[in-house]
Amino acid sequence: MRAIVQTEYGSTDMLSLEEVDKPVLPDNGVLLRVHAASVNAGDWHLMRGTPFLIRLMFGGLLKPKIKILGFDVAGRIEAVGKDVTQFQPGDEVFGDLSECGFGAFAEYTCATESALVLKPSATTFEEAATVPGAALAALQGLRDVGHIQSGQKVLINGASGGVGSFAVQIAKAFGAEVTAVCSTQKMEMVRSLGADRVIDYTQADVTQNGQHYDLMLDAAAYRSVFDYLPVLTTEGTYVMVGGSTPRFFQVMLLGAWISRTSRRRVKCLASKPNQKDLVTLRELMVAGKIAPFIDQCYNLSEVPAAIRHLEQRQVKGKVAIRV
Structure with a gap:
């Protein structure tokens, strides 16, 4: 072969x-x-x-x-x-x-x-x-680590990539209000996935718009996690799914400390492939909720x-x- x-x-x-x-x-x-x-x-x-x-x-x-x-x-x-x-x-x-x-x-x-x-x-x-890989990471990041709930305000950074594009759709399937962050040329693509609001990071800084989110899924973690803490609600959750190696170690080393010293939770996804979640993804595909x-x-x-x-x-x- x-x-x-x-x-x-x-x-x-x-x-x-x-x-x-x-x-x-x-x-x-x-x-x-x-x-x-x-x-x-x-x-x-x-x-x-x-x-x-x-x-x-x-x-x-x-x-x-x-x-x-x-x-x-x-x-x-x-x-x-x-x-x-x-x-x-x-x-x-x-x-x-x-x-x-x-x-x-x-x-x-x-x-x-x-x-x-x-x-x-x-x-x-x-x-x-x-x-499998990208959608499973999005599902586990939102559901298992972020504990997403219907009606929550969810921020997805890196929304146009593999994990991010599935995360937008899965968050909507859970009944969340989704704000997505991407670059200018990818905004229409992200809107087509169902995002309620799309922010062009080359034109606006999501950390400075005065909005607060119950859950942030960061699929493009190239900024310090401390930049995003102010945009979380007082009991909000930050979940890192992908990004740079320095940011990964920052979240791994400081996430537990941040979570202990504030009411906000900072976590890093350790994705675990399993057949049960693949079945869930299949059901979402058949129902037309993710593509x-x-x-x-x-x-x-x-x-x-x-x-x-x-x-x-x-x-x-x-x-x-x-x-």
Whole structure:
């Protein structure tokens, strides 16, 4: 089979399209013919091996143990292991491979059945493949960490990106009033997702507009968390989902202290893939409450170009890979 392979940490120059052996079907897993995948920030962090914590978490201090990247996947099941009970050959599925070896940037991959759910029939493979990682982070950030409630005022920073675009839609599905922050050229796209108000951060500073929010989901944390505390209500919650490494460590190190010394809560999402939440996302898709916004679709051989495109941080929504 063909796959995008990496043997050294570094830039996209370290990625190459190669012929490799098809994966061996485990007893408790399925062999998936990959139809589509998508690119996430986690892919370029794994590719580059930065921050260094990535190497400690996924192994390979000097060389990557994960040879084939990609964890968002959609495809058709070719074969099932003898212990599999949920699926059968021919089922169209989508899911998250981050806890079963990655490997979505290939023509075939193996996955445990708990990493997958059935794809909605009206959803294309490319659309389904953009959902798992980003939408799951948005769902868990809003619901599990932020404890979103109907009627709350929710602020979403980085609303035009992968996580942010799903967060706008999921917050609306929970009945929240959503204010979204993005750049000028992405405002119409964010409005189309259902945001009640869109702020152009190049023209206005959301921390200076006098508004207060019950919950802020920060999918583009490049400013200090202290800048955002004044825009939260007295019992508001700040949830960091994505952004720079310094901001991540700031929230990790100071979040508990801020939460103890004020009534505001400052937290960082540790996303946990699970089948139950994938089912929830599937139900939201079927109900028409969330739909991916695909900025561009690349072929398998173009994965390096897709990652470079994502690294420029100008993507609207998601980048899909057609396999």
